Amino acid sequence: MAHPAFRRVPHALGAVAVMLVASIMLAACTSQTGAERPPEPGDAAVAKVDGKTVWTSDVKREAVAQGLIGEGEPLDASSDLFRRVLDEVVDQKLLATEALKRKLDKDPIAQKRLAAARERILGDMLVESVVSDAVNDNAIRGLYQEQLKLAKQSEEIRARQIVVATQVDAEAIKKLLTTGASFEALAMERSTDAATRFNGGDLGYFTTDVMPEAYEANLKTAKTGEVVGPFAVDGGFAVVKVEDRRLEQPITLESARPQIVRFLTYDQVRDLLEKLRSRAKIQTLIRAPQDVPGQPKEPADAPKAAPAAPAAATPAPKAPPAKAAAK
Template structure:
């Protein structure tokens, strides 16, 4: 919310003749942090401004001794002074001002309705339930842990393979002979990975490789490769905490879509303009009153896809 939007909100209060706010805290545990011409500014007012500016998330604490809080407090004071001066000049009586104040009021009430509906629906139980459903539907790939030695020619790779057959250490040869600067100093260790993230040559060579196998040499970008398969395991699923933001995003959008469908279904809406040009398939817009953070949210018809486990885990 910019200065003009905040001033509009302040004008709504001022235009109702509320020159002083009651001393009683508007929220449990709230703290009075300033007074402007007898009107109290509460810590919650400043936090709300910080949330509107995207500096903190809804419900996130904001230390009243912090610089961020002090700066937002100054802005709230300025907003109240500007709004009071606007009322003094009777700008709130202007027909255009009345329309803008009414629009601001509708936006605030709509946001409050959405917040209330979402708060009741996006519960810990709902989050865990959707997470469990996603885990049942998700397909986890096989992860491989391997080491590699990359050299410039096939002949050199074959000679190293013979040394390995006599019991030479793969780690030591990787450090001594490999040209891959990213892995040679840790014994050629590639960590855990799925084949879909590897270059095509690796995917083809390791497709049916078993634990303990020595694969290669095979040609790849940069030279010839020997790979030792050290372990194979099923890919770890995404954790609940990692999936939580996406799940909350989906549940929130789903609730906004649901309430708008119900409201439009029971309302008489008459369009006074012609139909707009049809949008291309797959470019459906978010509901007009959806919160800005929901722009680009996943369609409500399908839950968010489970994310793959982190590759190259050591």
């Protein structure tokens, strides 16, 4: 289960409910502080609801909460999306104002829900603060370089293939190639492999460990320019030409960045929660489940449940594997 600091309400009604309690708290604060000021530098007023200002940041925050844009992504105030979310924010403020008029915020249950919403918001703010300080470009580049050093570069092969139904047909293809026939032309004319036929049989660059065993066995020692086969494959017999061999190219920093950011974010939140738990006195007041005679039990080799850990929209990421960093 996701930690409250990373919990998000998945449906539109849930989002309205959370925004409603937040709006009630905001409305109460605004009525006490008097004049409104831009909540963020460069913020612009985009609407007023009964004299209370709706800011650009209010609309962007709601769009992020609904998953319509990512954190930090721009949202053009002239776009249809902005206007649609603005209408929703206005509706939420109207609902919150009406709830205050009806004194729903005084109800004990409402007080508990408001307090829970406040805790979620404060938890989110703490997490955002910790992550923004630690997950910076230097940290991302540092982990990327560390993974490159650990990565083992395999050899990549670029090859073309012609797949035909029988070994006799494949031998005939190979004989034509020895007389100077174009491999690409024969692939387009004779190959039965729909995935590669129309690009001249081009398989692109690959490492042999991701290919069927027959390819790995026949290509691992083949030299550049050599025609290999025929050998049996799914769908018939293949004749393969090795066009190039090179060391596997490492993944670029920009391609690796999202995975690295997820890992560093999880790492920071995990460390924060471990420190907070170590300093807090936590008592669990519910009993552990007891064995009931006749109740089915998990087999001894069943995987253990993962410990509760903070996660946003994705499971807790592992450190970027050295192998992956090299692809």
